Every structure is written in C-alpha cells, then in structure tokens.
Amino acid sequence: MAENGVESTGDVTLDNAVKQWLEFDKNSKTAASVREMVKAGNVAELRKCFGARMEFGTAGLRAAMGPGVSRMNDLTIIQTTQGFCCYLEQCFEDLKKRGVVIGFDARQHVPSGASSKRFASLAAAVFISRGIPVHLFSVFTPTPYVPFTVSHLGLCAGIMVTASHNPKQDNGYKVYWENGAQIIPPHDKGIAAAIEENLEPWAESWDTDAASQSALLTDPYQDTHREYIQAIQQHCCYRELNRSSEVKMVHTSVHGVGHVFVQAAFKAFDLRPPYAVEEQKDPDPEFPTVEYPNPEEGAGVLNLSFALADKEGATVVLANDPDADRLAIAEKQLSGQWKVLSGNELGALLGWWTFKCWKEKQGQKVSSMVKEVYMLASTVSSKILRAIALKEGFHFQETLTGFKWMGNRARQLLDQGKTVLFAFEEAIGYMCSPVVLDKDGVSAAAIAGEMISYLSSKNISLSQQLKAIYEEYGYHITKNSYFICHDQDTIKQLFERLRNYHGENTYPTDCQGFAITTVRDLTTGHDSGQPDRKAILPTSKSSQMITFTFANGGVATMRTSGTEPKIKYYTELCAAPGNSDVAQLSSELNRLVDAIIESFFQPEKNHLIARAES
The missing domain is CATH 3.40.120.10 (Alpha-D-Glucose-1,6-Bisphosphate, subunit A, domain 3)
Known part of the structure; x- marks a missing residue:
C-alpha cells in the first residue's frame, strides 16, 4: 500500500527511512530521485542510499554526493551541522560571541544539485539560525585557510567542505576545533551523538537567502588571504x-x-x-x-x-x-x-x-x-x-x-x-x-x-x-603500498590471525628469517617494547594498526584506511650513517617486503587486490 504517495519496498526499516527522508528533504532533485527509485522498485539502490548513515569520525565525513543518509547532500549537511552546532553550544558559553568559519572547494554534482559552495551556505544558515556569527568565505579557498582563520580570529570552530583528492563524485565535511587543529576524540563521538539527536531540520536551516542577508554573516577572504601571506613570509x-x-x-x-594561492605565496x-x-x-x-x-x-x-x-x-x-x-x-x-x-x-x-x-x-x-x-x-x-x-x-x-x-x-x-x-x-x-x-x-x-x-x-x-x-x-629506504579489500570480515580475520599467531594473544617473532624484536598494536594497546607492554600512543579499537620492528633495522606497519577499503602497509629500512650501499639496502628491504606479504597477507590473498609498491 502506498504511504505518503510512495509505494512500499517490502522492507519496513527501509520504508521508514525513505518516508522520513521525504518528510525532511526540501531539495526537489534528491527527493525526486528517491521517489523514482521507489517507483521503479530499485530496492538495491535504495539500500545503498539508506542502509547506513555516514559515520561522523575524526576525519569528519566523506562520501559520494547523492540522495540518502549514506551520501553527501543538502539534508545530511543540515543534519550534521545541526548536531555540530548543538555540540558547540554545549562546549562554548561564548559561541555567540566568537563564532565559526566555513570554507569550501570547487566540487559539484549536477544530478543532485549538490556543490561544496551550496553545502557551505546551508551550514552557515544553520549556525545563523541560532544567532552564531559565521565567517563564510565568498570564494573557494585552500583547506589550510580554515584552520588559519580559526587561530587568527580566535574562533570556536571551523568547517571545510572538501573531499580533497577523492574522485569527482565525492565530497566531505572536515571539522577544526578552537585550537586550530582537526578534532580528535572525544569530540567525534560527541558530535556524532548530537547529530542523531537533531535529525529533523530546523525551519531556518534551509533558508540560505535569509542567512546571506544576516548581519551575523561576514566574508573573511580578503583579511585571511592578506594575513596568511604575511604570516608565511x-x-x-x-x-x-x-x-x-x-x-x-x-x-x-x-x-x-x-593556482591563485601558490602564485601569491611565491x-x-x-x-x-x-x-x-x-x-x-x-x-x-x-x-x-x-x-x-x-x-x-x-x-x-x-x-x-x-x-x-x-x-x-x-x-x-x-x-x-x-x-x-x-x-x-x-x-x-x-x-x-x-x-x-x-x-x-x-x-x-x-x-x-x-x-x-x-x-x-x-x-x-x-x-x-x-x-x-x-x-x-x-x-x-x-x-x-x-x-x-x-x-x-x-x-x-x-x-x-x-x-x-x-x-x-x-x-x-x-x-x-x-x-x-x-x-x-x-x-x-x-x-x-x-x-x-x-x-x-x-x-x-x-x-x-x-x-x-x-x-x-x-x-x-x-x-x-x-x-x-x-x-x-643514515639511509632510510621505504617501500609502501596497499591491498584493496571490500570484505570487512577478511580484514578482521587477517589482523586477528596476527594477534594469535602462535596461539592466543601471541604475535609473530619471525618473518621468514627476519627476526622481529618488538610488536606494537595500536588497536589493542599492546607494545612489547615498553616495560609494562602498554603502548604510549593512543589506541583505537575502531581501526586496525600493527607495527613490527625487525632486528635488521626494518620497520613495517600494517593498518586499515579510515576513508577507503584498503589495508595499507608501510616499510622502511633504517641504516646507520656510513652504510651507503643503497643497492644492498634496497635488495634487503625488497626481501623483507616479500616475506611480509607471503607470511602476513597470504592466507587472505584471494580476497585482496594488490597495488604496485611506491
């Protein structure tokens, strides 16, 4: 039976997600796209769009532009910014005095009407609706201009709408704290929770026209550009x-x-x-x-x-x-x-x-x-x-x-x-x-x-x-690459095997003749090189990362990417000053990398797509 003018997909959870979307979304292009998917019975595509909301992490958000909670679009930008705004209100009593800065790159996505500039304008409208000053760049800028402005003007936070070097269909939402650096825990969890509590758009959040006329909106471009150039001089x-x-x-x-900015810097x-x-x-x-x-x-x-x-x-x-x-x-x-x-x-x-x-x-x-x-x-x-x-x-x-x-x-x-x-x-x-x-x-x-x-x-x-x-x-010879893996179970299996190599809670001590002296696991917090066997660096159970140090001066780290379906590996052979036999060092590193791939990656190799080393 049709509800809200939309046919049911037969999946109650999916139907509810679609129904809420169509209640909230005022972008005619994305709303029409969702209706067409439902009408065509394209359940597979609907699940891609609505199966899981983008997770807000320390890197903010990054995903393809398009309709649905798993994509970057007008509604998810508004929802994200409403959550971020509420979190900032909890953290800063002087938020309405100090304000935020918002920048954007030149990305756009014609089918959904999305663009970095549009997303930045919507984010500004959200903050202005709460009486918070917004320094919104009038033109595209380099990402570094946002953290610079946060520090230079003493703002509470900054947002940069960019997907950096990702493919053209992607966009992103990068967040800086009052200290001018990207957010780290626990802010990511706090912001994510606040987003979930503020999914329904506030009436003024869509009103970019009103926001553009507000006295709370200023353009920091000229001042920031001048001050930045002077600062790097x-x-x-x-x-x-x-x-x-x-x-x-x-x-x-x-x-x-x-282009413009590098020419100015030169x-x-x-x-x-x-x-x-x-x-x-x-x-x-x-x-x-x-x-x-x-x-x-x-x-x-x-x-x-x-x-x-x-x-x-x-x-x-x-x-x-x-x-x-x-x-x-x-x-x-x-x-x-x-x-x-x-x-x-x-x-x-x-x-x-x-x-x-x-x-x-x-x-x-x-x-x-x-x-x-x-x-x-x-x-x-x-x-x-x-x-x-x-x-x-x-x-x-x-x-x-x-x-x-x-x-x-x-x-x-x-x-x-x-x-x-x-x-x-x-x-x-x-x-x-x-x-x-x-x-x-x-x-x-x-x-x-x-x-x-x-x-x-x-x-x-x-x-x-x-x-x-x-x-x-001392020569430092490196060899880095990655395997593409779309199966999370395979990734988990690979790292768990390394953590239980010779039995439960044991790590490799040798890799085809290359002796391993220490192992540091920043997923579990284990570090065999520390007296208490506990890692000094912060740990994160949500990502995989193990570092092996070898007796020959080699270091190898295996980790998962936070933004792509990759298992990355980084290897380096550090030689003492005076050892300038580069050919011998390179040969030894190549043998070490081959051994690591053979021993540590081989059992899961059928599920991995190799990338050439760099």
Missing part, C-alpha cells in the same frame, strides 16, 4: 637570492583551488613565478585531464606538467591536490627522465631545510635554543627526522597517523613555549609553519620553492641533496 630566509634566481619551476593545481617569497599548467590551472569539478585528482598517484597525474616543463626548460614540477593541503614534487634527472619524490623523500628534504633556516636565523643562540625545538611525523612515515634530531640535538616525536594528531600535539608543544619547526606524513602532507596546524600545500610550495632556488644557486639538485642527507644521517 616569516619563513623566507634568502630573499635576495630568491630575487636573482633563474631556476624555472612548473606548478599544477590539478583542477583544484591552488610572490611573497620574491620567487620567480612558476609556470602554470594551463589545462589544470582553474578549478574544474570534472577533473577532465586526470583519472584520479591525486598527485600522490605520481606520473599519470603529472604528464601535462612534465610536458610544460620540457617545453619551458624547467627542471622541477610542484603539484597540489585539489584542496591544496598537500604537495608533490618531481625533478628531471640527468637521464632526461622525471623522478617523482616520495612523501618520505620530500619530508627528509623539507625537514633538513627548515632546520637549516632556523639555524641561520638563530646564529649564536642555536646551542642554547635547540633543546626547545621539535619536529613531528606520523608513525607510518620515515624515521629520517628521528635520525636528524639525534645528531642535531632537537626533539623528534611521532604521532598516530593523520594530521589531526600532529596538529593537536603541535598545539600542546606551542602552548608549552616550545618551537615546532616541521611535521609531515608520508602521504605528501607537510606542515612547514605552525601558523597552520595542519598540512598546508601552499606554504610548503613556497618554502620548497626557496629550497630549490637555494640549491640551484649551489648547482645542487634535489636528488643530490637528498643523497647528502642520507649519507650524513
């Missing part, structure tokens, strides 16, 4: 050299937002402006020239950049992902081939460079101040910063995977009066300035540009400088 060390540099670079924003450093890849310079939600808008994928995304560089005689390519919070770099080799630096290699170069610049500025005070200096990296990233820190005398700390952890740890250290010079993760994310407590591809591009300019003046390539770093501090 403090990290410019060789302005005179930059002005005279003839080194040529190419930049691509991969159809994202980065100008602030008095660097020669990079050549822009014309076909990818302007935002385009279709990402027409790339299969995936992710510079981490390497050469395939950078082919147009290489062609332009070859034409103009440039030797270096810089690439941002679409929301400009990450940075990739490639360099032309003497052979004429292009080498894309790995995230760890660029991390080594930028870590070396930021410390060199800091020393230059401190002069005679270096020895007395170095003990107050910190660098951070995620636990799956290269340990090269640890090696540099040991020799140079500053502190190195590792955090859980994700910049939310590095940003929050950096904030704690800064509040203690420490100096945080640099933080990075192997997934081409770099924090080269504490004015943004998150990865920032704009400031990283300018700072990398100055490093390239400096090295060029010495006739040194990036590859040569990287080799010099490894020879001084």
Whole structure:
C-alpha cells in the first residue's frame, strides 16, 4: 500500500527511512530521485542510499554526493551541522560571541544539485539560525585557510567542505576545533551523538537567502588571504637570492583551488613565478585531464606538467591536490627522465631545510635554543627526522597517523613555549609553519620553492641533496603500498590471525628469517617494547594498526584506511650513517617486503587486490 504517495519496498526499516527522508528533504532533485527509485522498485539502490548513515569520525565525513543518509547532500549537511552546532553550544558559553568559519572547494554534482559552495551556505544558515556569527568565505579557498582563520580570529570552530583528492563524485565535511587543529576524540563521538539527536531540520536551516542577508554573516577572504601571506613570509630566509634566481619551476593545481594561492605565496617569497599548467590551472569539478585528482598517484597525474616543463626548460614540477593541503614534487634527472619524490623523500628534504633556516636565523643562540625545538611525523612515515634530531640535538616525536594528531600535539608543544619547526606524513602532507596546524600545500610550495632556488644557486639538485642527507644521517629506504579489500570480515580475520599467531594473544617473532624484536598494536594497546607492554600512543579499537620492528633495522606497519577499503602497509629500512650501499639496502628491504606479504597477507590473498609498491 502506498504511504505518503510512495509505494512500499517490502522492507519496513527501509520504508521508514525513505518516508522520513521525504518528510525532511526540501531539495526537489534528491527527493525526486528517491521517489523514482521507489517507483521503479530499485530496492538495491535504495539500500545503498539508506542502509547506513555516514559515520561522523575524526576525519569528519566523506562520501559520494547523492540522495540518502549514506551520501553527501543538502539534508545530511543540515543534519550534521545541526548536531555540530548543538555540540558547540554545549562546549562554548561564548559561541555567540566568537563564532565559526566555513570554507569550501570547487566540487559539484549536477544530478543532485549538490556543490561544496551550496553545502557551505546551508551550514552557515544553520549556525545563523541560532544567532552564531559565521565567517563564510565568498570564494573557494585552500583547506589550510580554515584552520588559519580559526587561530587568527580566535574562533570556536571551523568547517571545510572538501573531499580533497577523492574522485569527482565525492565530497566531505572536515571539522577544526578552537585550537586550530582537526578534532580528535572525544569530540567525534560527541558530535556524532548530537547529530542523531537533531535529525529533523530546523525551519531556518534551509533558508540560505535569509542567512546571506544576516548581519551575523561576514566574508573573511580578503583579511585571511592578506594575513596568511604575511604570516608565511616569516619563513623566507634568502630573499635576495630568491630575487636573482633563474631556476624555472612548473606548478599544477590539478583542477583544484591552488593556482591563485601558490602564485601569491611565491610572490611573497620574491620567487620567480612558476609556470602554470594551463589545462589544470582553474578549478574544474570534472577533473577532465586526470583519472584520479591525486598527485600522490605520481606520473599519470603529472604528464601535462612534465610536458610544460620540457617545453619551458624547467627542471622541477610542484603539484597540489585539489584542496591544496598537500604537495608533490618531481625533478628531471640527468637521464632526461622525471623522478617523482616520495612523501618520505620530500619530508627528509623539507625537514633538513627548515632546520637549516632556523639555524641561520638563530646564529649564536642555536646551542642554547635547540633543546626547545621539535619536529613531528606520523608513525607510518620515515624515521629520517628521528635520525636528524639525534645528531642535531632537537626533539623528534611521532604521532598516530593523520594530521589531526600532529596538529593537536603541535598545539600542546606551542602552548608549552616550545618551537615546532616541521611535521609531515608520508602521504605528501607537510606542515612547514605552525601558523597552520595542519598540512598546508601552499606554504610548503613556497618554502620548497626557496629550497630549490637555494640549491640551484649551489648547482645542487634535489636528488643530490637528498643523497647528502642520507649519507650524513643514515639511509632510510621505504617501500609502501596497499591491498584493496571490500570484505570487512577478511580484514578482521587477517589482523586477528596476527594477534594469535602462535596461539592466543601471541604475535609473530619471525618473518621468514627476519627476526622481529618488538610488536606494537595500536588497536589493542599492546607494545612489547615498553616495560609494562602498554603502548604510549593512543589506541583505537575502531581501526586496525600493527607495527613490527625487525632486528635488521626494518620497520613495517600494517593498518586499515579510515576513508577507503584498503589495508595499507608501510616499510622502511633504517641504516646507520656510513652504510651507503643503497643497492644492498634496497635488495634487503625488497626481501623483507616479500616475506611480509607471503607470511602476513597470504592466507587472505584471494580476497585482496594488490597495488604496485611506491
């Protein structure tokens, strides 16, 4: 029998979800799409849309745009923002005085009428309906501008509507706390609970027209852009050299937002402006020239950049992902081939460079101040910063995977009066300035540009400088990749087998002849390397993560992705300074990786899709 003008699907739970949706949704496109699915009896598609609500976690939300509770759309944005708003009201008595900032990228989805700008406007309407000031950017901006604005204006929170480097059909909702860093527990659980309690849209939540006329709405773009550029200028060390540099670079924003901002950052450093890849310079939600808008994928995304560089005689390519919070770099080799630096290699170069610049500025005070200096990296990233820190005398700390952890740890250290010079993760994310407590591809591009300019003046390539770093501090050879797995039971089975390898609650002690010295399991909190066998880093039962340390200096971490159906593995062989036999080290790491795949992945291999190593 039809109810509310809609035929029953025969599934009571699904029918109720659809009925509530059609009561709540005022977007004619998504509502019509749901009605058509019901009329056509497309129960399978309805289950995809309504089977499970998107989970709000520490990464916020990320999903495909379209109708239903499992997708990004007008209604789920309103519901999410209402919950977030109520949670903020519980946490901040001065929320109506301080307010929030909202930014967005250039994504859109024509079939559902969705776009990042539309979602940002709806989020603003929700806050304004409660009398809360909103700083809503009038145009698309890089993701780093949102945390910068939170800190710069002393706001309670920030929202960035972006799916970063995800495929074009996706969008996301990223949340920052008052400290300028991404949220960490327990805020994710608190926000998720508040969303469930505020699913029915408030009347004013849909009224973007009224919100756009409100005195509570301001545009922070001009002020933020000016202040951000001034703030990152403090990290410019060789302005005179930059002005005279003839080194040529190419930049691509991969159809994202980065072009305008990287050009401005280069100008602030008095660097020669990079050549822009014309076909990818302007935002385009279709990402027409790339299969995936992710510079981490390497050469395939950078082919147009290489062609332009070859034409103009440039030797270096810089690439941002679409929301400009990450940075990739490639360099032309003497052979004429292009080498894309790995995230760890660029991390080594930028870590070396930021410390060199800091020393230059401190002069005679270096020895007395170095003990107050910190660098951070995620636990799956290269340990090269640890090696540099040991020799140079500053502190190195590792955090859980994700910049939310590095940003929050950096904030704690800064509040203690420490100096945080640099933080990075192997997934081409770099924090080269504490004015943004998150990865920032704009400031990283300018700072990398100055490093390239400096090295060029010495006739040194990036590859040569990287080799010099490894020879001084020890080679760190990495090999990372992942398996795609859509079966959660298989993933759980694989990790549980590793936790009960030689019987209940026992881990492997050997991997085909490679002796394992310590095991750290950040899902259960076990760490055999600690006196009490308890991990120091925070643990999370909702994600899988085990790290094995080997007697030969190897480290391997296996973990599940928080946003994709992947089991990722990260391996590194850390050699002592003086051991420069790269071929031998690479061969040993290859054998270790083969052993890990054979021993730790093999029983579940039929359910896994392999990805080539990087």
